[in-house]
Amino acid sequence: MWMDFGCPWSRISLHELERAIAAIGESVDVRFHSLRLDADAPADYGKTTIENLCEHLSIDVVEAERMLQVVVDAGARVGLAFNFHTARGGSSFDAHRLVRRAADFGVHVQVARDVFSAHFENGELISDHLVLERIAVEAGMPADVVSSLLAGDDEKVAVLEDEEAAIARGLEKTPHFIFGGGIETNGVQTYEELRAALQNA
Numbered sequence: 001m002w003m004d005f006g007c008p009w010s011r012i013s014l015h016e017l018e019r020a021i022a023a024i025g026e027s028v029d030v031r032f033h034s035l036r037l038d039a040d041a042p043a044d045y046g047k048t049t050i051e052n053l054c055e056h057l058s059i060d061v062v063e064a065e066r067m068l069q070v071v072v073d074a075g076a077r078v079g080l081a082f083n084f085h086t087a088r089g090g091s092s093f094d095a096h097r098l099v100r101r102a103a104d105f106g107v108h109v110q111v112a113r114d115v116f117s118a119h120f121e122n123g124e125l126i127s128d129h130l131v132l133e134r135i136a137v138e139a140g141m142p143a144d145v146v147s148s149l150l151a152g153d154d155e156k157v158a159v160l161e162d163e164e165a166a167i168a169r170g171l172e173k174t175p176h177f178i179f180g181g182g183i184e185t186n187g188v189q190t191y192e193e194l195r196a197a198l199q200n201a
Contacts, residue, residue, distance in 0.1 A: 002033040002166055002176040003112075005092040005126055006041075008071045008165055009188040010175040011116040015078055017177075018109065020195040028198065030109055034096040034162040035174050043127040045089040052089055086123030087189075095126045095157035096162075098136055098146070107139040114139065 001016070003010035014193045021028045045052055054065040067082050075082045095115050102108040114135045118124040124131045136146040149155065166176075177185045177194075179201035185193065 001030065002035045002162070002171055003174045004035055004037045005095045005112075005115050005119055006037055006089065007174045008075065008120060011103075011120060012074055012078060012080060013175045013189045013194070014109075014112060014116070015080055016189060016191040017194050019191050020198055022048075023195055024198050026198070031103070032096075032099050032108060032112060033166065034100075034159045035166045035171060035176070036092055036096070036163065037174065039163070041089065042093045043091050044125055047089065048123075049084040049087040049089060052082075078191075080120075082120045082121065086157075087120050088123055088125050090125050090127040092126060093156075093159065094129065094132060094150055096159045097149060098132050100155045100158055101145070101149050102139065102141055104135060105139075105141050107136075107141060109138055110139045111141070 001010075001014070003014065015091050017030070021030075047055065049068070050061060050064050053059070053067065054061060057064075058090075059067075065084075068082075072082050072084075072141050099112050099115070102111040115126055115132070118131055118135060119126045126132065131149075132150060133143065137143050169176075171186075173187070175186075177183075177189065177190065177197065179185075179197050181201045183197050183201055185197060
C-alpha cells in the first residue's frame with residue numbers, strides 16, 4: 001500500500017483494509033510504501049488544515065468546511081472522525097521512517113493507524129518526535145530503538161526509494177494498492193472492493 005499520513009483517503013482505506021483482512025480469515029502481509037503528497041512540507045505549516053485551505057485557495061471557512069465535508073462524511077460512514085479545525089499540517093517524512101522500522105517488530109499497521117489518528121483526530125503534529133515516540137512505544141517498540149531512529153538517518157533512503165518507485169509507476173496520488181498476483185487498485189477503496197481483491201489474490 002502506497003500511502004501518506006496527510007491523506008485522509010489513505011486512512012479510510014487502511015481502516016477498510018483491516019476490516020477486509022479480518023473478514024477473509026487469512027494471514028496477510030501488509031507492506032507500506034511512502035508517497036508524500038507534499039515532499040517539501042516544513043515540519044510545521046503553523047496552520048490547521050482549514051486555515052491552510054482558506055489561505056491557499058483564497059476562500060472563507062464556510063467554503064473550506066463544505067469542501068472537506070465529503071471526507072468527514074466518508075469517515076463517519078466507517079467510524080472514523082476527522083477534525084480539520086485542529087489537524088495540523090507538516091512533514092510526514094519521519095512518520096514514514098518510523099512505520100518502516102515498526103515492521104521489524106510486527107506493529108507497523110498499529111503505528112500507522114495511530115499516526116493517522118494523532119493527525120486527523122487529535123490535532124497532534126506528526127513531525128513531532130515526542131508524538132511519534134509515544135505512539136511507537138505504546139505499540140510495543142523499544143524506546144531506545146525509536147529515539148535512535150528519529151535522531152538519525154535510518155530508513156531515509158528507503159522512504160526516498162519508495163517515492164522513486166512510485167514515480168516510475170506513474171503514481172501521483174494515494175492510496176494505491178498492489179495485491180499478490182499483480183492486482184492493482186488506485187484511489188480510495190471500500191471494504192467490499194478490498195475484500196474481493198484479497199480473495200482474488
